[in-house]
Amino acid sequence: MSEFLKILENEVQLVALAFMSAVYVLRLLWMFRFKAPQDFSYGVGSSKVGVAYSMMNVAMPWAMESVRRNWSFYFQFVIFHLGVVAAISATFIIPYWPQLFDVKVVVWIFQITLAAAFFVGILRLIRRISKPALRLISTPDDYFSLILMTSFFASGVFAVPNKHTAGEWPLIIFFAMTTFFLIYVPFSKISHYLYYPFTRYFLGKLMGHRGVFPRKRGGEKPAGLDNEKALTK
């Protein structure tokens, strides 16, 4: 392995990762500068249960009509994010646990996942370009982030065999993209996972307190009979 690739896989990644972490810390501090809303009313449900339900929403596709009307989008979401997990894992496995990619089955699993995520990325790009409503709301950041992620998956397919003896370019491209990602992500929509806990927490807390979450599907006992305690509080 060349010295350049070695530094790129290690020191450069660590510096970029430290940069991203520092920016995220600042970002979180910025978020916490804003006051959290307070609730002064008696609840009929549990805020904690509501928060848990809200956070788990991602694993309950049946709970949202938008998904029930569009199951393929949910599967695309799952595949795309599995691709993200695979790509991020590969950035650590290659430099720090390379022997794992000596196991062919593991390489295949990663390659299939990344390839599938790549195709989903292409589908998402087509969807974003072809639907007028999505075109209207899409920003350059939306397009760029999607193209970047999709390309990252593609580069990952070639990088995970980790065969630098056969040529270092796939690895150089993969780690160069990783470095760029680590620096760019905190300023782009890709960092939505940082905000997800906030939005989901507050929505879950509110809806849990009011008994809206967990969602009722019918047949439950009315609160008038069930929650006498809350009513007479």
Add this chain to the structure above:
Amino acid sequence: MIEKSINIEDVLSLPLDPKEQKKAVEEKVPCVAEGRLKVYDPNTNNVKKFLELLQSRLNRSVVGSMTACVHCGMCSEVCHYVLARPHDPTMVPAYKGDQIRRIFKKHFDWTGRIIPWWVHAGSPKNDEDMNRLKNIVFGTCTGCRRCTLNCPMGVDTAILVRLTRGLLTELGIVPEGVFVVSKDQWETGNQMGVTEDEYLETLEWMSEEVGEEIGDPTFKIHVDKEDCDFMYTINPREVKYDPRSIGHAAKIFYAAGESWTMPRWGWDMTNFGLFSGDDKLGAFVAKNLYEAAKKLRAKRIVISECGHGYRSTRWEGYNWAKYSQDISSESVLVTLIRYISQGRIKVDPSKNSLPVTFHDSCNIARSGDLTEEPRWILKRVCTDFREMFPNRADNFCCTGGGGALSMVEYKPLRMEVAKIKAQQLIDTGAKQVCTICHNCVDGLGDLIRHYKLDMQVVQVLDLVANALVVPEKKEEK
């Protein structure tokens, strides 16, 4: 049900009409003179004021919704505006949310401040831009929260719309109807400008009617009676246009042998602050009611049938007023369930034999907690209850929510998007649609007339009162 789609530019370019605002200034209406209700001033820097107000209103929950949208477009799958106008991309909830989000990004977010074009960050340049913003947030969204519950990220677009409405209300850049109703509620303590005499006369009239019906001439709706089991609060529409609903409630409470009262002041459980985004008005109205209950030493507050009224009084009002709840409050539905389940009233479902379906009010199903309660009651007071699909928190707005009924200029768009609700009603095959919201009564009534449906709107109290087996004269506590 096919009709010509209106041009959205005609809606978005509707001008600001400050006629009523000018009149209020000339007449020195106290809430305007004292600055509680703002009027539009073309000579001030409204953009600057807007930004200052925005900064002061940001909290962690709002900032989350400002930053978390990934523009996935899932909200477009569920909004009745989009479903009724699929050709119009400006109907997408994320687009509506983006109108305030872009301002937030431009002034408060990192990327938007440095490279605004990259994230479509921008600022309103003048009052014309803000007038357009007014038409988007007041005219193209009823704040039903359907998109909120269907957003994978948990972005609360309805809260962003309400926030923007509130900022514009502080500048007087609002539809004329919003100004007028806000003024009425500030001035009279109720949305419809009902005077105290009108209110008391109506209660007296209803006392006589109910007394006659139950054969008890001594029956009386008590006003400001202390130490009752509950204080009953109503929608001013009941006084103005539908007093029989007060009579129905009174008859049922009588049959249950209830100890109850209505307050002389603080009886309006509706709250236009929810619609205008004006937390100060919201706090004022809610506090009137909470303090009335406290003064009367009522054990509970019972809220009549009203979607936004229930949400405002039961939930939001305490937060707007920063008033720690000290008296339990409940919907009249819960009271009815208690009566039926404890055998305090008897009902005969054969009195309601028409096929009836139930429409869940957005403010109750998605922002409240009552979805099973009305069904529990309807199944006991009607013989032919038919579920509407989708229902509960998935139900569609009646299209009269979010204060839309007071904004006549947006009615053509409202009626166009009502075709989703109209189809939902037709599919039930019911002859009656029951709702627990006075706004929905009018919203559904409008669309039933517009789409010429063979259906009538009723409320739970109507059906329970109709099914009520009136007992022999009962001792009132």
